[in-house]
Amino acid sequence: MIILIAAIAENNTLGKDNQLVWHLPNDFKRFKELTSNHYIIMGRKTFESFPKPLPNRTHVIITRQSDYKAAGCIVADSIENAIALCPKTGDIFVIGGGEIYNLAMPFADVIEITRVHEKFEGDAFFPEINPNEWLLVESEPNSKDEKHAYDYTYETYVRA
Template sequence: MIIMIAAVAENNALGKNNELVWHLPNDFKRFKALTTNHHIIMGRKTFESFPKPLPNRTHVVITRQENYQPEGCIVVKSISEAIAKCPKNEDSFIIGGGEIYTLAMPFADVLEITRVHHSFEADAFFPDINKDEWLLVESETNIKDEKHLYDYTYETFVKA
C-alpha cells in the first residue's frame, strides 16, 4: 500500500522555511514506529531538512536536480517513478513535503494524519482531504501536556 503520513495543522499547514512549526514527541515516535523498515518517499527539500538520513528506512528522493545523488538514497524524477522503486507487496510511505503530497494524493491508499489542533503561519501545506474520496476509519485524540503544547488527533483515512 501507498500511505501518506503527515502532521497537519487545522489550516493544513505543514511547516515554514523547511521546518516543522510545532514539536510533538509522541508524533515523532508514531512516525518512527510506522515507517521503520519501509521505503519512504520524499522531495529533496524534505530530505535535506533531516540532519542525516533516517535510520532503518530506504530513502526515495524526488528531485528535478541533475546529478543529485546523496549517499545511500534512491533518486528519481517523479512520484510515479518513486512508487515504482518501492516493493509492491509492502507498505511504502510518502512523507512530504507539500508539493509531493499534492502530486501523490491520487496514488495513495491510506492517509495517516496527525491533526494538530491549532493554525500556524506556514509556507508548505497539505492538500485538502476530499471527504467524498476519503473515509475516516480511525481517530484518537490526545490532549496537550507538558511535552505537547497543542491538542492533536491521529486520523486514519482510507479511499472511499
C-alpha cells in the same frame, strides 16, 4: 499500499522555512513506529531538512536535479518513478513536502494524519482531504501536556 503520513495544523499547514512549527514527541515516536523498515518517498527539500538519513528506512528522493546524489538513497525524477522503484510488497510511505503530497494523493490508499489543533502560519500545506474520496476510519484524540503544547488527534483515512 501507498500511505501519505503527515502532521498538519487545522489550516493544513505542514511547516515554514522547511521546518515543522510545533514539537510533538509522541508524533515523532508514532512516525518512527509506522515508517521503520519501509520505503519512504520525499522531496529533496524534505530530505535535506534532516540532519542525516532516517535510520531503518529506505529513502527515495524526488528531485528535478538530474545529477542529484545522496549516499545510500534512491533518487527519482517523478512520483511515478519513485513509486516504481519501491517493492510491490509492503507499505510505501510518502513523507512530504507539500508538493510531493499533492503529486502522491491520486496514488494513495491510506492517509495517516496527526492533526494539530491550532492554526499556524506556513509556506507548505497538505492538500485538502476530499470527503467524497476519503473515509475517516480511525480517530484518536490526545490532549496537550508538559511535553506537548497543543491538543492533537491521530486520524486514519482510507480511500472511499
